[in-house]
Amino acid sequence: MSLSRRAFVRTLGIGGAGAFSTALIVGRGREALAWGPDPVEEMLQASPDTVMIILSSNENARGPGKAALDALNGRADFKVGRYQRDISREDLPAAIAKSLGHGAQAENILTSTGSSHILEAGVRAYVSVGRPLVTGTPSYGNPARSTRAMGAEVREVPVDSNLRLDLDGMADAAQGAGLVFLCNPNNPTSATHPAEKVSAFIEHVVSSSPGTGILVDEAYIDYATDPSVASAIAESLTYPGVFLARTFSKAYGMAGLRLGYAAGQTGTLDKLSRAWGLGEVSLLTASAAIASLNDPSHMEWEREENRKVRDFTINELGKMGFESAESQTNFLFVDIGRSAAEFREACRALGVSVGRDFPPMEQTHARISLGTMEEMQRALEVFRQVLTN
Numbered sequence: 092m093s094l095s096r097r098a099f100v101r102t103l104g105i106g107g108a109g110a111f112s113t114a115l116i117v118g119r120g121r122e123a124l125a126w127g128p129d130p131v132e133e134m135l136q137a138s139p140d141t142v143m144i145i146l147s148s149n150e151n152a153r154g155p156g157k158a159a160l161d162a163l164n165g166r167a168d169f170k171v172g173r174y175q176r177d178i179s180r181e182d183l184p185a186a187i188a189k190s191l192g193h194g195a196q197a198e199n200i201l202t203s204t205g206s207s208h209i210l211e212a213g214v215r216a217y218v219s220v221g222r223p224l225v226t227g228t229p230s231y232g233n234p235a236r237s238t239r240a241m242g243a244e245v246r247e248v249p250v251d252s253n254l255r256l257d258l259d260g261m262a263d264a265a266q267g268a269g270l271v272f273l274c275n276p277n278n279p280t281s282a283t284h285p286a287e288k289v290s291a292f293i294e295h296v297v298s299s300s301p302g303t304g305i306l307v308d309e310a311y312i313d314y315a316t317d318p319s320v321a322s323a324i325a326e327s328l329t330y331p332g333v334f335l336a337r338t339f340s341k342a343y344g345m346a347g348l349r350l351g352y353a354a355g356q357t358g359t360l361d362k363l364s365r366a367w368g369l370g371e372v373s374l375l376t377a378s379a380a381i382a383s384l385n386d387p388s389h390m391e392w393e394r395e396e397n398r399k400v401r402d403f404t405i406n407e408l409g410k411m412g413f414e415s416a417e418s419q420t421n422f423l424f425v426d427i428g429r430s431a432a433e434f435r436e437a438c439r440a441l442g443v444s445v446g447r448d449f450p451p452m453e454q455t456h457a458r459i460s461l462g463t464m465e466e467m468q469r470a471l472e473v474f475r476q477v478l479t480n
């Protein structure tokens with residue numbers, strides 16, 4: 092067993108014998124991995140017996156539901172050696188479209204091996220030198236990184252005092268831009284915009300800057316418990332150039348299986364698929380995703396578990412005097428009143444890995460992903476030690 096695998100099993104307190112177990116699939120640590128050294132490996136090398144808690148990549152600590160695990164285990168036999176397709180290419184897009192409602196059809200869904208590819212495709216399709224990207228700051232950094240790598244301009248609009256995206260400022264910056272990246276809920280600030288504000292923003296940009304694409308990244312929207320928060324699927328089906336990016340890596344607990352998708356009009360999706368390779372989703376992943384979509388009660392359970400952990404963690408941090416931004420996600424953005432790096436190093440030494448720096452707020456705020464209740468109880472002891480001593 093590799094060091095990482097040992098770490099995941101110990102971290103989750105599960106794993107063991109099953110062919111496909113939660114521990115194998117959650118793939119925890121990937122987002123953090125993309126930005127720096129592997130936090131898991133680093134900690135194990137420093138202290139091989141450390142019991143670690145990984146709260147750095149916003150994954151689902153509980154992994155996929157039983158229906159998804161059963162679907163994987165039911166298919167893991169010699170037949171995977173064949174190019175068989177007893178799930179048709181339409182089945183997964185059709186199941187996703189059905190789950191989104193609003194009249195979405197299979198043709199309105201473009202799957203990819205992770206939503207990172209959709210973000211890359213969006214930038215390649217809509218941004219160019221002279222047609223900038225508009226993004227909040229701080230926000231999820233991949234589109235800005237891809238834009239800079241292309242030598243194109245990034246217009247960054249700071250979040251407001253509540254750490255929400257400044258939608259008016261972004262609409263102004265969108266004039267003549269190639270693409271607007273609207274991360275709702277926003278990673279890393281966790282703040283979320285209600286459906287009616289997102290809809291008004293889209294209508295405003297579509298009419299005031301025709302030809303500007305709008306990418307709404309809803310990676311965390313399944314965690315929203317506020318009923319005013321909803322997907323912009325209707326807008327993506329209504330307007331050319333407006334599309335969603337969604338992922339099975341977060342609330343569906345399938346980060347290691349790699350599945351994301353775009354939703355929008357067929358012309359918009361054609362433009363995306365021509366711009367960047369999106370990968371081919373494996374039969375195992377498709378089976379697990381369809382099984383998850385057919386089991387909405389598990390998602391309700393997952394959302395509620397996460398809400399309990401979120402409320403508990405916000406409350407405990409509040410008692411220590413540290414305020415978290417309003418969160419509809421599975422992570423918190425906390426005003427720790429010191430540098431994120433200092434906090435991160437101190438936590439790491441005590442067996443807890445928290446999020447990387449998020450400029451321009453890295454001198455005051457830290458992002459903490461939510462683990463299981465048990466993990467957070469232990470992590471809070473570490474936070475208390477680090478923040479209040």
Ligand SMILES: Cc1ncc(COP(=O)(O)O)c(C=O)c1O
Pocket residue numbers: 122148149204205206207208231274278308310311337338339340346350351
């Ligand atoms: C806001 C946001 N979008 C997209 C992604 C990419 O996720 P994936 O490629 O695993 O689907 C992430 C991952 O952390 C994210 O936080």
